[in-house]
Amino acid sequence: xxxxxxxxxxACVSGEIMTPADPGYDEARALYNAMIDKRPRWIVRCSSAxxxxxxxxxxxxxxxxxxxxxxxxxxxxxxxxxxGLVIDLSAMKAIEIDxxxxxxxxEPGCTQGEVDAAASEYGLAVPAGIVSSTGIAxxxxxxxxxxxxxxxxxxxxxxxxxxLVLADGRAVTASERENADLFWxxxxxxxxxxxxxxxxxxxxxxxxxxxxxxxxxxxxxxxxMAWYRDFLPRAPRELCSFFGIKTVxxxxxxxEEIWGRRVCALINCFDGSEEEGVEAMRPIREExxxxxxxxxxxxxxxxxQTLFDPLLPKGLQWYWKGDFVEELxxxxxxxxxxxxxxxxxxxxxxxxYPIDGxxxxxxxxxxxxxxxxAGWSMVIAGIDPDPAKAGELKSWASDYWAAVHAQNRHGGxxxxxxxxxxxxxxxxxxxxxxYDRLVAVKRQYDPANLFRVNQNINPEEKQ
Numbered sequence: 482x483x484x485x486x487x488x489x490x491x492a493c494v495s496g497e498i499m500t501p502a503d504p505g506y507d508e509a510r511a512l513y514n515a516m517i518d519k520r521p522r523w524i525v526r527c528s529s530a531x532x533x534x535x536x537x538x539x540x541x542x543x544x545x546x547x548x549x550x551x552x553x554x555x556x557x558x559x560x561x562x563x564x565g566l567v568i569d570l571s572a573m574k575a576i577e578i579d580x581x582x583x584x585x586x587x588e589p590g591c592t593q594g595e596v597d598a599a600a601s602e603y604g605l606a607v608p609a610g611i612v613s614s615t616g617i618a619x620x621x622x623x624x625x626x627x628x629x630x631x632x633x634x635x636x637x638x639x640x641x642x643x644x645l646v647l648a649d650g651r652a653v654t655a656s657e658r659e660n661a662d663l664f665w666x667x668x669x670x671x672x673x674x675x676x677x678x679x680x681x682x683x684x685x686x687x688x689x690x691x692x693x694x695x696x697x698x699x700x701x702x703x704x705x706m707a708w709y710r711d712f713l714p715r716a717p718r719e720l721c722s723f724f725g726i727k728t729v730x731x732x733x734x735x736x737e738e739i740w741g742r743r744v745c746a747l748i749n750c751f752d753g754s755e756e757e758g759v760e761a762m763r764p765i766r767e768e769x770x771x772x773x774x775x776x777x778x779x780x781x782x783x784x785x786q787t788l789f790d791p792l793l794p795k796g797l798q799w800y801w802k803g804d805f806v807e808e809l810x811x812x813x814x815x816x817x818x819x820x821x822x823x824x825x826x827x828x829x830x831x832x833x834y835p836i837d838g839x840x841x842x843x844x845x846x847x848x849x850x851x852x853x854x855a856g857w858s859m860v861i862a863g864i865d866p867d868p869a870k871a872g873e874l875k876s877w878a879s880d881y882w883a884a885v886h887a888q889n890r891h892g893g894x895x896x897x898x899x900x901x902x903x904x905x906x907x908x909x910x911x912x913x914x915x916y917d918r919l920v921a922v923k924r925q926y927d928p929a930n931l932f933r934v935n936q937n938i939n940p941e942e943k944q
Contacts, residue, residue: 490523493539496532496568499524509569510561513614514799516871517558521548521567528572530678534650537676540566541648541931548934549672551589552616556801557901559672560619562934568676570618578603578684584641585682589618594790597783606687606782608633611723611748611834613787614795621680623897624669624850626858628750628785629687631838632718637668637848638839639683645675648931652678666922669850669912671896673919673938674926691758692750692785693777699743701770702726702818709747710809712764713856718838719752720761726821727830729774730792739773743822748788755779793864797828800875801862802882803898805855805891805911806833813888820861820881825873828864831881833857849919851912855891860898896936908936 490498499509500523509524522545525536540547546565553560553571561567573588576599585600585607594613600606608629610620625636633639642656643664653675655664666674697705709724716722724747731740747765751758755778762777806813821831837856845853852858861881863874893910909916916938923930924940933939 489543490539490566493535494525494532495535496528497526499526510567511553511796512558512561513552513554513795514556514558515796515868516798516800516874517561519558519561519563521562522564523566524569525566526569526572530644530646530652533568533570533646533676533678534652536566536568537646537648537931538650541929546934547931549676549932551618552592552614554612554615555619556799556898559901559935565934570676573678575679578605580605583684583686585684587617587680587682589616589677589679591617593617593620594783594787597786600684601688601781601783604686604688605684607636607682607684608639609636611786612789612793614790614793617680618677619672620897622667622669622671622677624895626834626836626840626895628690628692628721628782629685629752630840631721631835632752633685634839634843635836635850636682637850638843639685640668641681641683643667643677643681644679645677647675648927648929662922663926665847666849666919666926668848669896670919670922670938672935673923673932675932687752687782689779690750690752690782690785691755691762691777691779693780693788694746694748694774695765695772695777696729696739696744696746696774697770697772699726699745699822702745702821703814705745705747705769706809706814706817707811708769710856713835714837717761719757721750721835722747722762722765723835724833725830726817726824728824728827730827732791734776736774741827742773743824744773745821749777750782750785752782792828796866798865798868798871798874799862800871800878801860801898801900802878803861803894804859804882804886804889805836805852805893805895806857806859807855807890808888809833809857810888813885816881816884816888820877820884823877825863825877826865826870829862829874829877830864831859831861833859846915849912849915851893851915852891852895858895858898859885859889860895899936905937905939905942908938911936
C-alpha cells in the first residue's frame with residue numbers, strides 16, 4: 482500500500498483541498514446525521530468532471546479510501562470516511578431547464594429543494610422525496626420516492642441520462658442509448674459505479690396542490706392503518722397519502738392544545754384542483770374518526786416539500802431502519818401500535834411511503850430498483866438532538882423493526898433507509914433477483930471496488 486502525503490495530493494489533485502489543520506474543517510466534515518462522526522484526511526471540493534477525475538486517480542493510485550458526498554444527507558454517513566479522501570460535490574449546483582422538452586439538468590451538489598425551486602418557476606416538478614434538504618444525487622441513485630411517485634413513478638423512472646466519471650477516470654454518458662448497462666445499474670444501485678456529474682430528469686407540470694397532514698389520536702392507529710391499507714390501492718394516482726406515527730411538535734403551526742400529543746397521521750398531496758382534491762379525500766373524512774387537526778388546503782407544491790424542514794435540521798441524532806412492505810398484515814399493525822405508542826423521544830417516528838401506482842407500472846427488471854411489487858417503503862427513525870440518547874434511539878428502532886420485519890415478505894429495504902451495520906445479506910435482499918446483474922455491472926465498471934463507501938455491491942461476490 483502506498484502511503485500518500487500532502488505533497489502528493491497537492492501535486493495530483495486540482496480541486497480545493499481541505500485538511501484537519503484548516504479552519505472550517507469541522508464544519509466541512511459535519512454530516513446531516515450527527516450520530517456519525519468521521520474524520521477524513523482530505524476533503525476535496527470539486528467543481529468539474531476534471532477535478533473529480535484527478536481526485537479519483539489519486540485515491541485509486543495511492544490505495545486511499547474514497548467517499549463521495551453530494552448533499553451529505555445520507556443516514557449512515559456514507560458521504561464521508563475516516564482517514565480517507567472525500568470528494569465533496571456541494572459546489573456543483575448548476576440547474577438548466579428546457580421548458581419545451583420539460584427536462585431539468587442538475588449537477589450533483591444540488592439539494593431537492595433547490596431543484597424544486599428552480600423547476601417551480603416554470604410550473605414543473607421532478608418526482609423526488611419529501612424533505613427539501615435531501616441531496617438530489619444520493620436520493621436519485623438509491624431510487625427516489627415521494628409525493629409524486631404514485632402518479633409519475635420513482636425519481637429514477639424520470640431519469641433520462643446521467644454523466645459520470647468512472648473509476649478509471651473516463652467521463653461517460655449513461656442512457657438507454659449509451660452505456661445502457663450502466664444506466665440500468667445507477668437507477669437504484671447507489672453510488673457503486675462512478676461519480677455522477679449531472680442528471681437529466683423528465684419533469685412534469687405540477688404547480689399548486691391540495692395537501693397537508695391530518696392527525697388523529699394514537700389510540701386510533703390500528704383502525705386507521707387497517708382502513709388505509711384497503712383505501713390506498715383504490716385511491717386516484719394523483720393522491721399520495723403516506724401514513725405516519727409521531728408526536729406533535731410544540732411549535733407553530735400546530736395547535737397548542739395538541740402539542741406533545743402522540744398521533745397517527747396521513748400526510749397528503751393531491752395534484753389537482755381543490756374540488757378534485759376534496760372529492761379524492763372524501764373517504765378519509767367520512768369513513769374515519771374525527772380528526773384532531775385537518776389543515777389540508779391548496780398550496781404551492783414547493784410549500785409541501787419544505788413542510789418538515791424546520792423540524793428536522795442538520796445536526797440531530799438519527800438511527801433508522803427500513804423495509805419494503807408488500808402486505809400490511811394485522812400482526813404488523815399490532816406491532817406498529819405497540820412500538821409507535823412508545824416512541825423514545827418526541828421527534829422519533831415511523832412513516833409508510835406509498836410505492837404503488839406508476840411505480841408498479843415499470844417492469845421489475847427494467848431498473849436495478851428491486852421492489853416493484855411492494856406497496857410501501859417503511860422507515861422507522863429514532864431521532865433526538867441529545868447525543869446521550871443515541872443508544873436508546875438505536876434500541877427502539879431496532880426492536881421496532883424486528884417486530885414488523887417478520888411480516889414483510891420482501892425481505893429488503895430502500896437502500897437510502899439502511900444503516901451501515903446491516904450486512905451484505907440485506908444489500909442483496911434490497912435488490913432481489915436484480916442483484917447478480919448488479920454484481921456483473923460492478924465488475925465491468927469498478928472491478929477493484931474503489932467506490933465501496935456505500936451500500937456496497939461487491940464485485941468479488943460469487944454469482
